[in-house]
Amino acid sequence: MAPATATASASGGSAVHDSADALEQGTSTQLRRRYTGGQTGELADDGIVRSRAGKQEPAPPSVEEAFADLPVPSWREQLTVRAFVVGSLLAVVFNVILMKIDLTTGINPSLNVCASLLSYFLVRVWTKAIEGMGLLRQPFTRQENTMIQTCVVSAYGITFTGGFSSYLFGMSGTIANKATEANDAQNIKEPHLGWMIGFMFLVSFVGLFALVPLRKVMIVDYKLTYPSGTATAYLINGFHAPHGSERAKKQVRTLGKYFSLSFLWAFFQWFYTAGDHCGFGSFPTLGLEAYKNRFFFDFSPTYIGVGMICPYIVNVSLLLGGIISWGVMWPLISTKKGSWYPETLPDNSLHGLQGYRVFITVAVILGDGLYNILKVLGRMIEAFVSRYRNRNTNTLPVSHDGTPVTTTETESFDDKRRLELFVKDQIPKTVAFGGYVVLAAITIGCLPLIIPQLKWYHILAAYILAPALAFCNAYGCGLTNWSFASAYGKLAIFSFGAWAGASHGGVLVGLAACGVMMSIVGTAADLMQDFKTGYLTLASPRSMFISQVIGTAMGCVIAPCVFWLFYKSFDIGASNSAYPAPYTIMYRNMAIMGVDGLSLPKHCLTLCYIFFAASFAINLIKDLMPKKVAKFIPIPMAVAIPFYVGAYFTIDMFLGCVILFIWEWKNKAEADSLGPAVASGFMCGDGLWALPEAVLSLANVKPPICMKFLSRSVNAKVDSFLAKE
Numbered sequence: 001m002a003p004a005t006a007t008a009s010a011s012g013g014s015a016v017h018d019s020a021d022a023l024e025q026g027t028s029t030q031l032r033r034r035y036t037g038g039q040t041g042e043l044a045d046d047g048i049v050r051s052r053a054g055k056q057e058p059a060p061p062s063v064e065e066a067f068a069d070l071p072v073p074s075w076r077e078q079l080t081v082r083a084f085v086v087g088s089l090l091a092v093v094f095n096v097i098l099m100k101i102d103l104t105t106g107i108n109p110s111l112n113v114c115a116s117l118l119s120y121f122l123v124r125v126w127t128k129a130i131e132g133m134g135l136l137r138q139p140f141t142r143q144e145n146t147m148i149q150t151c152v153v154s155a156y157g158i159t160f161t162g163g164f165s166s167y168l169f170g171m172s173g174t175i176a177n178k179a180t181e182a183n184d185a186q187n188i189k190e191p192h193l194g195w196m197i198g199f200m201f202l203v204s205f206v207g208l209f210a211l212v213p214l215r216k217v218m219i220v221d222y223k224l225t226y227p228s229g230t231a232t233a234y235l236i237n238g239f240h241a242p243h244g245s246e247r248a249k250k251q252v253r254t255l256g257k258y259f260s261l262s263f264l265w266a267f268f269q270w271f272y273t274a275g276d277h278c279g280f281g282s283f284p285t286l287g288l289e290a291y292k293n294r295f296f297f298d299f300s301p302t303y304i305g306v307g308m309i310c311p312y313i314v315n316v317s318l319l320l321g322g323i324i325s326w327g328v329m330w331p332l333i334s335t336k337k338g339s340w341y342p343e344t345l346p347d348n349s350l351h352g353l354q355g356y357r358v359f360i361t362v363a364v365i366l367g368d369g370l371y372n373i374l375k376v377l378g379r380m381i382e383a384f385v386s387r388y389r390n391r392n393t394n395t396l397p398v399s400h401d402g403t404p405v406t407t408t409e410t411e412s413f414d415d416k417r418r419l420e421l422f423v424k425d426q427i428p429k430t431v432a433f434g435g436y437v438v439l440a441a442i443t444i445g446c447l448p449l450i451i452p453q454l455k456w457y458h459i460l461a462a463y464i465l466a467p468a469l470a471f472c473n474a475y476g477c478g479l480t481n482w483s484f485a486s487a488y489g490k491l492a493i494f495s496f497g498a499w500a501g502a503s504h505g506g507v508l509v510g511l512a513a514c515g516v517m518m519s520i521v522g523t524a525a526d527l528m529q530d531f532k533t534g535y536l537t538l539a540s541p542r543s544m545f546i547s548q549v550i551g552t553a554m555g556c557v558i559a560p561c562v563f564w565l566f567y568k569s570f571d572i573g574a575s576n577s578a579y580p581a582p583y584t585i586m587y588r589n590m591a592i593m594g595v596d597g598l599s600l601p602k603h604c605l606t607l608c609y610i611f612f613a614a615s616f617a618i619n620l621i622k623d624l625m626p627k628k629v630a631k632f633i634p635i636p637m638a639v640a641i642p643f644y645v646g647a648y649f650t651i652d653m654f655l656g657c658v659i660l661f662i663w664e665w666k667n668k669a670e671a672d673s674l675g676p677a678v679a680s681g682f683m684c685g686d687g688l689w690a691l692p693e694a695v696l697s698l699a700n701v702k703p704p705i706c707m708k709f710l711s712r713s714v715n716a717k718v719d720s721f722l723a724k725e
Contacts, residue, residue: 097687207523224478262685294646307656322647367615453505
């Protein structure tokens, strides 16, 4: 999730958005179950398979013994030219895919599996071609595969931490003009490619240095699970194991097949989109009245693929949220027009129906975020207390779900081998501490030149607080796989915005401080996820760190360029456009509320209180209930996502999970093996079409046909009008 995120957010922590905070845990848990424990149980890091009944079963065959005859490349040999060539290519692909998803719905699924599959496929093609000419010098190893995956994930993670669908674009005049408050010049910063790239470089690297000295403590001493990192590692190990090559080839063939179908389908649909609300994406599948309330199937392979990756409860929660909001709440509130809010207000006014949509969604997001921050802090305290009590015994402090484990640990061959190589290539502490201080100083000096409203002492305060928050986020992510970068970002919005004040550009200060904080705490969690993957694939921590730095640098250029391409090609931010960027208005209004409050429509504040409390309470009930009951309770964050956007994508995602359910029912082993490949193909093919579509738009090449759907009465009027002509 990153999450969703995600899944989805990330490694998994990189797929983190407001929605990915809710999606990521379930997504990566599902992936980890597929690639580690199978149907009978789950593999913990102590080498013991624990069945769902809680019984211990014999440990599976050693992973590292299967690779014992293969030499481990040095850290320099793991950093190959082909790895970074493939990484840069995939970084462009995944930035386009995630930018499209993010600007459409705000969902940010975890694409670690996609990155691993595609990197394996591309390098295999590369090495086979060179091997056929007798020029292959270095075989493709799992360590190199890990480098590529790390590079790609760090690059596309900038799509989220860069705030292109949240705080960064929320600074623009396009979003500011949706509200009557704080839309003066000192609270607006229009997007421009130059300053966006500079902003990314200034804020995106500091988090890489924040927790490097604690990598052994987090992964070896505390044995934090980092489920997304673990799932990715088992997938990569499976690709490169002698017995796993046939399965990997089948997965790659499946991915290629569905990638081609998805891309061709997107290309075919383009011909019918010559005007607004034209084409298959506006097909009133459930009727015209449902279409007006954003209930329709839009024939998007991307969201079908996302639905196949996300757990069933996430998809059900999303659909339930669409039904509650667009099926019940908004139609009922719209009948109060003239009573609860003036009839003369336009549809996009925050003092009218749009205000209910935005602020009720914000209330659910804040309620869910507050609960989960408190939950993770509680888990951390519990884990530390457990570790202190067991300091004289050789026990595991936490399991994959964050609960204390009392089983005595026996160090296996895998553990010894991994520990030996994990501590071999140390990253000097002077590099970590010095890098953090130097980069922080550069940011403090340069960032106010880009955003003058943000003063040097604001940034200094953020960087003093950031390491502690980064540790909390990385530790909590290791326990629960939830990265709360966006939650810490919201705290920065309120605190720094209020500190600056309304008369000193507080809205812009809050949004910029959100970016600084999100970048640090999000990147720190991502790095630990990647270190966990490297630990399980015997990749050198030094090469992993270098790959992360190079990938981040790629993302700082690629992500703004991809956003700029979308920005110049499409009407981003408009409520009725293909790319409404729904979270931008929410982030901006949080900043306005943090500075000087906001006038809301009648009863809106009461409804916000109710939904905030309900979000908090549902999360609490979900955790207190037995797991067999809790798994059927909806996730509040996922329920809230369609409140503003609409229900159309939830139908696509629900269809995706129905396809997977039927597939698992008929052949679970095949679905577990090939399901992620099919989902990856759907997302990559359809998502990648956005790139040529944007180029065609910039070249002023228009689709030739508009396929639009009319009611019978409107069609009769059109026929009559045309007959007169």
